[in-house]
Amino acid sequence: MTRLKGPASVAGDRPGANVYPESPVGESIEGIPTGREVDWEPLVDYRRNGVSETTVHGAVAWASGDEVLHSFGGNVLCYGRSMMKPITMKVFAEALDSKLTWEQKAISCASHNGDTEHVAAAQSILNESERGLMRTPLDVPLVQFGRQVRRARRWFHTCSGEHAAILRGCRELGWTRVGYTLPQHPLFPAYLKELQKTLGEEWRPLRVARDGCGLPTVSNTVNELARLFATVARERDQDWIWEAMQRHPDLVGGFNRLDSTIIKVGGGKVLAKEGADGLIGLSIDHPDYPDGLGIVIKIAHGWNAQASWYVARSVLGVLGFELRNPYPLHRQKAFIVPGIVPDPLQDALEALPTWDEWDPDTDRWYYDWEQYVDGGEP
Numbered sequence: 001m002t003r004l005k006g007p008a009s010v011a012g013d014r015p016g017a018n019v020y021p022e023s024p025v026g027e028s029i030e031g032i033p034t035g036r037e038v039d040w041e042p043l044v045d046y047r048r049n050g051v052s053e054t055t056v057h058g059a060v061a062w063a064s065g066d067e068v069l070h071s072f073g074g075n076v077l078c079y080g081r082s083m084m085k086p087i088t089m090k091v092f093a094e095a096l097d098s099k100l101t102w103e104q105k106a107i108s109c110a111s112h113n114g115d116t117e118h119v120a121a122a123q124s125i126l127n128e129s130e131r132g133l134m135r136t137p138l139d140v141p142l143v144q145f146g147r148q149v150r151r152a153r154r155w156f157h158t159c160s161g162e163h164a165a166i167l168r169g170c171r172e173l174g175w176t177r178v179g180y181t182l183p184q185h186p187l188f189p190a191y192l193k194e195l196q197k198t199l200g201e202e203w204r205p206l207r208v209a210r211d212g213c214g215l216p217t218v219s220n221t222v223n224e225l226a227r228l229f230a231t232v233a234r235e236r237d238q239d240w241i242w243e244a245m246q247r248h249p250d251l252v253g254g255f256n257r258l259d260s261t262i263i264k265v266g267g268g269k270v271l272a273k274e275g276a277d278g279l280i281g282l283s284i285d286h287p288d289y290p291d292g293l294g295i296v297i298k299i300a301h302g303w304n305a306q307a308s309w310y311v312a313r314s315v316l317g318v319l320g321f322e323l324r325n326p327y328p329l330h331r332q333k334a335f336i337v338p339g340i341v342p343d344p345l346q347d348a349l350e351a352l353p354t355w356d357e358w359d360p361d362t363d364r365w366y367y368d369w370e371q372y373v374d375g376g377e378p
Contacts, residue, residue: 039074063226065291083275092169093239105244108165113254114141229294
């Protein structure tokens with residue numbers, strides 16, 4: 001029998017063998033660069049007494065209107081994931097405007113921790129008879145405290161608010177709610193049209209994939225994502241999305257989450273949204289950028305809350321927004337790579353320490369160790 005092409009762990013002559021990758025070392029798809037083939041740049045490194053122990057690579061893009069102002073780390077192709085929820089909700093902005101409370105609107109844009117208030121807000125969007133339609137995967141809360149042990153439920157999933165709002169929006173628009181997570185549902189082409197309003201009518205994603213929650217997620221470059229977040233800032237008064245997230249930032253993420261914290265310190269001028277696998281998008285209302293400012297940070301190796309926090313603090317700090325440092329490292333110090341901000345803002349970056357006054361260097365001794373070795377006196 002001729003063995004069909006396939007990895008050794010899957011018999012190539014078995015039905016369904018074609019649903020697996022061809023090789024464990026990865027396939028080469030023309031026009032789709034992998035993370036091995038892009039020009040990631042270091043964004044921040046953690047040093048112990050001057051020696052780098054951890055270097056976090058990634059990409060950062062700044063855009064205002066249709067113009068990309070600064071791109072560092074390569075114009076990486078990635079999926080927008082949950083970072084795109086504020087744009088997804090634009091599909092239903094008009095239909096849900098008078099139907100949802102501000103709390104319900106905020107949770108519809110959320111990737112929440114799964115706390116009690118998050119679950120309550122998400123559940124309140126639907127009637128009890130409709131809740132069985134929701135297709136979020138079973139999950140436990142994203143953050144659990146102490147000795148909490150939760151049984152997996154759909155409502156604990158970080159995307160449950162978005163799914164509930166989609167189902168409610170479909171009801172209001174007269175769309176079927178069966179198959180709402182599939183690309184053939186009316187939601188997906190409507191979402192693509194929202195993207196095309198910024199990226200152009202001819203724009204098409206190179207890839208469409210299933211996100212962790214089951215909804216379609218499309219591939220964008222980091223520069224495109226920054227342009228889309230600039231649009232969110234520019235259109236902040238055209239729908240309820242900006243105001244809802246500003247009114248209830250702790251529903252957007254939750255306790256000690258980066259996006260919730262940024263919104264709270266932004267004074268109504270900054271909208272932030274995290275996305276899985278190392279994404280944070282910032283929409284900024286700033287007088288120097290009348291067409292809105294969008295900044296997107298992508299961490300190469302995936303989600304790293306502390307590294308993302310250092311980079312976000314720096315890019316916001318040079319714009320005049322004071323975000324605190326993250327919790328300190330263990331006998332290390334973080335050092336930012338200057339390329340994360342445009343050249344005219346380099347001096348402002350130099351004035352933003354990545355440590356606090358109660359966090360002195362504890363990664364070294366303040367005397368010459370050499371005098372105590374090689375025959376030296378103890």
